[in-house]
Amino acid sequence: MCGITGLFDSRGQRPIDRAALQRMNDSQFHRGPDEGSLHTEPGLGLGHRRLSIIDIATGQQPLFNADRTVAIVFNGEIYNYQALMSELQALGYVFHTKSDTEVIVHAWEAWGERCVDRLRGMFAFGLWDSKRQTFFLARDRLGVKPMFYAALADGWLLFGSELKSLLAHGELDRDIDPFAVEEYFALGYVAEPRTIFKQARKLPPAHTLLWRRGEPMPQPRPYWDVRFTLDNGITAEDACAELRDRLQEAVRLRLIAEVPLGAFLSGGVDSSAVVATMAEVSGEPVNTCSIAFDDPQFNESAFAQLVADRYQTRHHVETVKSDDFDLIDTLARLYDEPYADSSAIPTYRVCQLARQRVTVALSGDGGDETFGGYRRYRLHLMEERMRSALPEGVRKPLFGLLGKVYPKADWAPRVLRAKTTFEGMARTSVEAYFHSVSILRGPMRDALFSPRFKAALSGYDARQVFDAHxxxxxxxxxxxxxxxxxxxxxxxxxxxxxxxxxxxxxxxEVREPLMDHELIEWLATLPSDLKIRGQEGKFLLKKAMEPKLPHDVLYRPKMGFSVPLARWFRGPLKQRVRDAVLGPRLAETGWFDRKYLQHLVDAHQSGVRDYSAPLWTLMMFEAFLRTVVDAPAVRRPASQQEAVTA
Structure with missing residues (x-):
C-alpha cells in the first residue's frame, strides 16, 4: 500500500522539474512513511511513497523490468500475484523480487493493456514503456484505490493517489467546476470521473488510460463491468454453502502479509462475517478493533464483543466521546475535495486505533451494496411495487400533486411522513432512487443556489450521473x-x-474481502430474492452465517456508523455552524442564497426541522474552501517553467 505520483510529457522528452516531483511525492508521505523514491528521465518522472507490506526487503519502487524499458509505480495489492508469478515464469519471465509489483510489470510485457484482466485485487498504477513510448494508467474494478490525473495545456500529464499531489505540482488551476458543486450538494461527494477542480479528473473504476507519446489525449477505456444476470438456479441451501466457501477464499487471499494484520469489528453483520471467516482460516487469534461511543444511541460495541468472545480474538476497544467534532478542518484537508459523510469521523478514529496494533486491517465494506443491506433498498422495492400497479399517465400527475400539497412532517409518526413517498411515486425508478439518496434534494438545491450559480450550471442536474450509469x-x-x-x-x-x-x-492498509470481484460476479447471478426476502435484507449472508454468528448480531436492527449531528448543531457546535454557513467565505462565492442559508440554520437550531445533513454538507464545503482552495498556491520559478515548457 502506497502513494504514487508522477509526470509524463505527451509531446516529447522535456526535462523533468525534479523539485515539483519531490513536492508531489512528499505531499503523500502519510500514505507511505517507510520509504520514498523518485525516478526521472527525459519526459518522465515517477514518485513513490511506500508502506511496506509484502516483500519488504526487495519490493522498492519505482520498479523496472530487466532491461529497464518498463517502469511502474503501484498502489494496492494483487491477491493472486503468486499464481500469476508462476504463470509468467512458465512463459520465461525471470523475477528478481517476490513482490506483486513485479508481477504487473511482466504481465504488461506478456499481455499489454489486457494485463488488468488477470489482476485480482485493489490497485492503481502508472506504467511507462519506453519501447512502445506508451504511458498507462489503471484502476481496480471497484475503485478501492484512487487515481487522479490532469492533462495540462502544455501537454504534461500529472497523476497521483490523492488530489493534493496534483495541487503540489504548482500548475494545476484551482478553478472549481460548478457541475461538481451540484453533484456534491446532491450526493455528499463529487462523483467519478469529475473532481471539484475543472482541470483534474478521477480515473473511473475498471478503466485504463493509455497515452502514446505524440498522440492526442485519449479517453479512459473500460475493461470490466458487473452484469446482473440473476439466472442462477441454485437453491438457498446450496447458495449458503457456496457463499461460505467463496468468503473463505476471498479472506484467505487477503491474509498474505509480512506485517501485523487484523480486522475492524463494528458488531454489524458484514464485519462480523469477515472476522468469523478470518478466525476459521487463520492459525492464530485475530486482532480486532472496535470503536465504542459514550452515547448509547450510537454504540454497537456490545455486539462486537459478542463476536470477539465467540472467536477469542485479541480485541481492542476505544471509546469515542459523542462530542468528537474537532476533526472538521483535518477532514477537509485530508479529502482534498468537499466530502460530507460525517461517519468519516469514527472511521478516522477506528483507523487510528487499528494502526496502534496492526499495519493491515480487513473490513466489511461493500456488504450492504453486494448483499442488499440498506433499508433504502427495501423502501425502494415497496415503492416499485406501487409504481408498477398504476399506469405512468395516472401515477405521475396524481402523486406529483399529492407530493406538492402534502406537508413535510419530520415531527410526525413515520406512517404520516408521506410526502417523500408521494414524490417518489411520481418519478421514474432511477429518478426516485436518486431523490431518495440525495442530501439536498432537487427543490432544496434550487432554493440553495443563487441565480448566478444556476446560470453557471446551464441546466445540469446531478441526476444525470445516475441516468448515465x-x-x-x-x-x-x-x-x-x-x-x-x-x-x-x-x-x-x-x-x-x-x-x-x-x-x-x-x-x-485496509483490505475488503466483500468487494472481491469474483465474489461480486457470482452474487450478480443470484436472484434478488436471495438478497432481500420480505423485509429481511442480506438474506443469504445472514442465513449462511447462522452457524457462525450470534442471532442478536445477525438479526438486530441496523444501526450504522453515525454521529449526533442534529444535537451538535443545536448545542456545542451551534455558533460554529452559524459562523460557517452564514459567514464570509460562502458569501463571497456568490453561489448561495443568503435567505435560504439563514432559514436552514434558524429552522434547525429552533428545533422546527432537522437540517443536520444539509448543514454538515455546507460546513464541510466551507472548510474545503478555507483549507484547500485558499491554501497558498505553489508556483514554480519562471526559470523552471521555461525549462520545462521549452
Whole structure:
C-alpha cells in the first residue's frame, strides 16, 4: 500500500522539474512513511511513497523490468500475484523480487493493456514503456484505490493517489467546476470521473488510460463491468454453502502479509462475517478493533464483543466521546475535495486505533451494496411495487400533486411522513432512487443556489450521473438496478473514498474481502430474492452465517456508523455552524442564497426541522474552501517553467 505520483510529457522528452516531483511525492508521505523514491528521465518522472507490506526487503519502487524499458509505480495489492508469478515464469519471465509489483510489470510485457484482466485485487498504477513510448494508467474494478490525473495545456500529464499531489505540482488551476458543486450538494461527494477542480479528473473504476507519446489525449477505456444476470438456479441451501466457501477464499487471499494484520469489528453483520471467516482460516487469534461511543444511541460495541468472545480474538476497544467534532478542518484537508459523510469521523478514529496494533486491517465494506443491506433498498422495492400497479399517465400527475400539497412532517409518526413517498411515486425508478439518496434534494438545491450559480450550471442536474450509469446497467430488475447504481456511485465516491483517506492518513492498509470481484460476479447471478426476502435484507449472508454468528448480531436492527449531528448543531457546535454557513467565505462565492442559508440554520437550531445533513454538507464545503482552495498556491520559478515548457 502506497502513494504514487508522477509526470509524463505527451509531446516529447522535456526535462523533468525534479523539485515539483519531490513536492508531489512528499505531499503523500502519510500514505507511505517507510520509504520514498523518485525516478526521472527525459519526459518522465515517477514518485513513490511506500508502506511496506509484502516483500519488504526487495519490493522498492519505482520498479523496472530487466532491461529497464518498463517502469511502474503501484498502489494496492494483487491477491493472486503468486499464481500469476508462476504463470509468467512458465512463459520465461525471470523475477528478481517476490513482490506483486513485479508481477504487473511482466504481465504488461506478456499481455499489454489486457494485463488488468488477470489482476485480482485493489490497485492503481502508472506504467511507462519506453519501447512502445506508451504511458498507462489503471484502476481496480471497484475503485478501492484512487487515481487522479490532469492533462495540462502544455501537454504534461500529472497523476497521483490523492488530489493534493496534483495541487503540489504548482500548475494545476484551482478553478472549481460548478457541475461538481451540484453533484456534491446532491450526493455528499463529487462523483467519478469529475473532481471539484475543472482541470483534474478521477480515473473511473475498471478503466485504463493509455497515452502514446505524440498522440492526442485519449479517453479512459473500460475493461470490466458487473452484469446482473440473476439466472442462477441454485437453491438457498446450496447458495449458503457456496457463499461460505467463496468468503473463505476471498479472506484467505487477503491474509498474505509480512506485517501485523487484523480486522475492524463494528458488531454489524458484514464485519462480523469477515472476522468469523478470518478466525476459521487463520492459525492464530485475530486482532480486532472496535470503536465504542459514550452515547448509547450510537454504540454497537456490545455486539462486537459478542463476536470477539465467540472467536477469542485479541480485541481492542476505544471509546469515542459523542462530542468528537474537532476533526472538521483535518477532514477537509485530508479529502482534498468537499466530502460530507460525517461517519468519516469514527472511521478516522477506528483507523487510528487499528494502526496502534496492526499495519493491515480487513473490513466489511461493500456488504450492504453486494448483499442488499440498506433499508433504502427495501423502501425502494415497496415503492416499485406501487409504481408498477398504476399506469405512468395516472401515477405521475396524481402523486406529483399529492407530493406538492402534502406537508413535510419530520415531527410526525413515520406512517404520516408521506410526502417523500408521494414524490417518489411520481418519478421514474432511477429518478426516485436518486431523490431518495440525495442530501439536498432537487427543490432544496434550487432554493440553495443563487441565480448566478444556476446560470453557471446551464441546466445540469446531478441526476444525470445516475441516468448515465442506469443506461449501462443491463438490467431492469428493481433491486439489481439500484445495487448497480450504488456500486458505481456511493460505494466508490463515498465508502471507498472515506476508508482510503482515513486509513492512509494513519499509514494503515485496509483490505475488503466483500468487494472481491469474483465474489461480486457470482452474487450478480443470484436472484434478488436471495438478497432481500420480505423485509429481511442480506438474506443469504445472514442465513449462511447462522452457524457462525450470534442471532442478536445477525438479526438486530441496523444501526450504522453515525454521529449526533442534529444535537451538535443545536448545542456545542451551534455558533460554529452559524459562523460557517452564514459567514464570509460562502458569501463571497456568490453561489448561495443568503435567505435560504439563514432559514436552514434558524429552522434547525429552533428545533422546527432537522437540517443536520444539509448543514454538515455546507460546513464541510466551507472548510474545503478555507483549507484547500485558499491554501497558498505553489508556483514554480519562471526559470523552471521555461525549462520545462521549452
Amino acid at each position: 442506469a443506461a449501462r446497467a443491463g438490467t431492469d430488475d428493481p433491486l439489481a438496478l439500484i445495487q448497480y447504481l450504488d456500486m458505481k456511485t456511493y460505494l466508490v465516491g463515498d465508502i471507498n473514498t472515506k476508508v482510503d483517506r482515513a486509513s492512509m492518513a494513519h499509514s494503515l
